[in-house]
Structures are given as structure tokens and as C-alpha cells.
Amino acid sequence: MNQLTQIINVALPKGRLGEKVYDMFEAAGYPCPSIKEDSRKLIFENAEIGIRYFWVKPSDVAIYVERGAADIGVAGKDILLEYSPDIYELLDLNMGKCRMAVAGKKDFRDNTNRPLRVATKFSNIALDYYNRKGRDIDIIKLQGSIELAPILGLSDVIVDIVETGTTLKENNLEVMETIVPISARLISNKVSFKFKNYEIESIVKNMQQVMK
Numbered sequence: 095m096n097q098l099t100q101i102i103n104v105a106l107p108k109g110r111l112g113e114k115v116y117d118m119f120e121a122a123g124y125p126c127p128s129i130k131e132d133s134r135k136l137i138f139e140n141a142e143i144g145i146r147y148f149w150v151k152p153s154d155v156a157i158y159v160e161r162g163a164a165d166i167g168v169a170g171k172d173i174l175l176e177y178s179p180d181i182y183e184l185l186d187l188n189m190g191k192c193r194m195a196v197a198g199k200k201d202f203r204d205n206t207n208r209p210l211r212v213a214t215k216f217s218n219i220a221l222d223y224y225n226r227k228g229r230d231i232d233i234i235k236l237q238g239s240i241e242l243a244p245i246l247g248l249s250d251v252i253v254d255i256v257e258t259g260t261t262l263k264e265n266n267l268e269v270m271e272t273i274v275p276i277s278a279r280l281i282s283n284k285v286s287f288k289f290k291n292y293e294i295e296s297i298v299k300n301m302q303q304v305m306k
């Protein structure tokens with residue numbers, strides 16, 4: 095176990111990725127056994143070493159960290175690119191790997207005489223990508239099941255996360271372009287990084303050790 099001199103608050107993404115991330119913290123010397131108990135509790139503390147974990151919705155982690163409710167946390171690069179939170183990105187954890195991609199129907203051909211209709215949850219990433227290509231787009235912002243949009247003619251293409259590619263395949267869609275690779279990142283609140291620097295740097299070092 096690695097004792098911390100000031101308590102560190104850690105926002106973990108609720109779900110399968112979060113459990114793997116917690117295992118990594120545990121292996122790095124920051125265990126909190128009560129977190130493994132099946133309960134609806136959201137906050138878990140190991141006072142002995144000075145660490146407190148809480149489960150938050152994955153897309154909310156960066157908000158907790160940016161505003162200092164958490165000192166550090168783990169967020170997907172997709173969320174960091176989409177919302178550009180004012181945080182430090184400390185470490186690529188090499189897990190939760192997937193990519194942000196443009197996908198569409200197999201027979202789709204772009205008609206450049208009109209704006210491309212793009213359905214996505216990630217409007218900033220999509221706008222930025224097509225801006226750089228100089229292509230006009232019409233964003234159709236959805237919250238989920240994005241793959242439905244091109245099938246029903248709501249959009250021409252989608253910009254979405256592709257992990258195994260199964261969702262696309264099972265819906266007769268295919269990747270047309272890869273925008274950016276995605277993985278989970280350890281992030282820090284900027285003020286915490288200054289005032290709890292020793293603790294946060296120790297966590298980073300011990301996490302790097304686990305990844306070797």
C-alpha cells in the first residue's frame with residue numbers, strides 16, 4: 095500500500111471500464127476493498143492510505159475533475175476532445191481502446207453539391223474534422239443508437255465510436271474514415287496538480303509501473 099499525505103479524490107467511470115481502472119489503482123498500491131462489495135453506494139474511502147473513489151457517469155468524469163470535486167479521474171479521449179475541459183491529461187492508460195470514425199451504408203456516395211448530413215453524439219469532433227477537410231456539414235445531434243440514422247435516411251453518415259465493429263457490421267454499415275484513436279486517460283484538476291503535486295505524481299509513477 096502506498097500512503098498519501100493528503101486525501102486524493104478519484105472519479106472513476108461507472109461500468110466495465112471503471113472496474114478495470116479500479117483494478118489498476120489497486121495494483122498500483124491504492125486499494126479500497128469495500129468498492130468490490132455489491133452495493134448501490136457511490137463513494138468509497140480508504141482512510142488509511144488517504145484515497146477516496148467515486149463512481150460517476152463516464153461522460154461526467156471530466157466535469158468533476160475540471161471543477162475540482164475530484165482531484166483526478168479517468169476519462170475517454172473522446173470526451174476530452176469533444177468537451178475540451180480545462181484539465182491536465184497525465185497518462186494514457188492504454189485501455190478502453192477504440193476509435194472515432196465516420197461510417198455509413200456500404201453503397202454511400204457523397205454528393206458534394208449539398209452539405210453532408212452527419213448524425214453523432216460528438217458534434218464538436220465532427221465539426222472540427224469536416225472543417226479541416228473544408229466540407230460543409232449539417233449536424234444531427236443524437237444521444238444514442240446513432241447507427242439507426244443512415245439506415246432510416248435521417249443522415250448520410252455517422253461519426254461515432256467503433257470498438258469491435260460488430261454494431262456496424264450487424265447493421266450493414268462500414269467504416270469509411272478513421273478520425274482519431276481513442277483510449278482512457280488519467281486526468282487531473284489543475285489546482286490539485288499544484289497543491290497535491292507530490293501525491294498525484296506518486297500515483298502517476300505507480301500507475302506507470304503497473305503498465306510496464
Ligand code: PRP
Binds near residue numbers: 237240
Ligand atoms: C458505442 C458506439 C457504438 C458501439 C460500438 O455505443 O456508439 O454503438 O459502442 O461498439 P462495437 O464497435 O464494439 O460494436 P455505447 O455502447 O457506448 O452506447 P451508446 O449507444 O449509448 O452510444
